[in-house]
Amino acid sequence: MKTCAAPDPNPVKPREALPAGACDAHCHVFGPAAVFPYAEDRSYTPPDAPFESLMALHDYLGLSRAVIVQASCHGTDNTAMLDAIARSGGRYRGVAIVDGNTTDEELQALHDGGVRAVRFNFVQHLGGAPDLDVFDKIVGKLKPLGWHVVLHLDAQDILTYTDRINTINVPFVIDHMGRVQAAKGLDQAPFKSLLELMKNPLAWVKVCGGERVSVGKRPFADAAPFARALIEAAPDRVLWGTDWPHPNISKDMPNDGELVDLMLDFCDTPELRQKLLVDNPQRLYGFDPL
Numbered sequence: 001m002k003t004c005a006a007p008d009p010n011p012v013k014p015r016e017a018l019p020a021g022a023c024d025a026h027c028h029v030f031g032p033a034a035v036f037p038y039a040e041d042r043s044y045t046p047p048d049a050p051f052e053s054l055m056a057l058h059d060y061l062g063l064s065r066a067v068i069v070q071a072s073c074h075g076t077d078n079t080a081m082l083d084a085i086a087r088s089g090g091r092y093r094g095v096a097i098v099d100g101n102t103t104d105e106e107l108q109a110l111h112d113g114g115v116r117a118v119r120f121n122f123v124q125h126l127g128g129a130p131d132l133d134v135f136d137k138i139v140g141k142l143k144p145l146g147w148h149v150v151l152h153l154d155a156q157d158i159l160t161y162t163d164r165i166n167t168i169n170v171p172f173v174i175d176h177m178g179r180v181q182a183a184k185g186l187d188q189a190p191f192k193s194l195l196e197l198m199k200n201p202l203a204w205v206k207v208c209g210g211e212r213v214s215v216g217k218r219p220f221a222d223a224a225p226f227a228r229a230l231i232e233a234a235p236d237r238v239l240w241g242t243d244w245p246h247p248n249i250s251k252d253m254p255n256d257g258e259l260v261d262l263m264l265d266f267c268d269t270p271e272l273r274q275k276l277l278v279d280n281p282q283r284l285y286g287f288d289p290l
Helices: 051-061 079-087 104-112 132-139 155-165 175-179 189-197 221-233 256-266 270-285
Strands: 023-027 065-069 092-096 115-121 148-152 172-174 203-206
Touching: 023 051, 023 270, 051 065, 051 079, 051 256, 065 079, 065 270, 079 092, 079 115, 104 115, 115 132, 148 175, 155 175, 155 189, 172 175, 175 189, 175 203, 175 221, 189 221, 221 256
Parallel strands: 023 065, 065 092, 092 115, 115 148, 148 172, 172 203
Antiparallel strands: none
């Protein structure tokens, strides 16, 4: 089983202060394995990246809120995420992974614990597309909770599943700019399809994961044009996050402070930053108003 590199332990200080209430809308907690074991059927084993390290990073970067996204290495055991939310003093919300056996009562318990969405992985190296009957069953349970669904797709999946995605009747969030490949340019079919998808008023997208879109060299500036285009397409339905601790990075490991600076480059007005970092995540995840 492959292992993951650890995150850069020395983030630079962002060159500008972030607005009050700024949210890291995509990050993870891993373990510690001695307390929160990893799933036996996981496709990778990460280094421990616990709550304390995540909170320290957010304090250093100037991020006062966050959304912890359940990662596949913990499977459907959302305990580590729920523990972090409970210890955050209201700063964190969560996105869970569930399966077809999850009951309405279990979904309500997740809601009470701060979860506001479920995530489905379609990415090939994480096991490929889920059982679509299970997908439909779970998505059908989300509306009464006021939840949304997060879709982790490979670029080609945007083309394959566009029609199905457009039938979703709750908000849906596309992770990491759809993992399009910067080397293929803005005119590549998956990115054009993603821009078209953003005309759907239920569609949201995370303009993060630049290290996954890029050819893989810091500071990942080749990902910025894609983020700019998505912000322009739907400024009220974009989110941003660090993706700390950056699982399965095989090229340059991001520096989280540099990622903030990259975001400041492609989101370059106070009005847009307020939407991207504060207003949009507050609306989608139900954070208390400032």
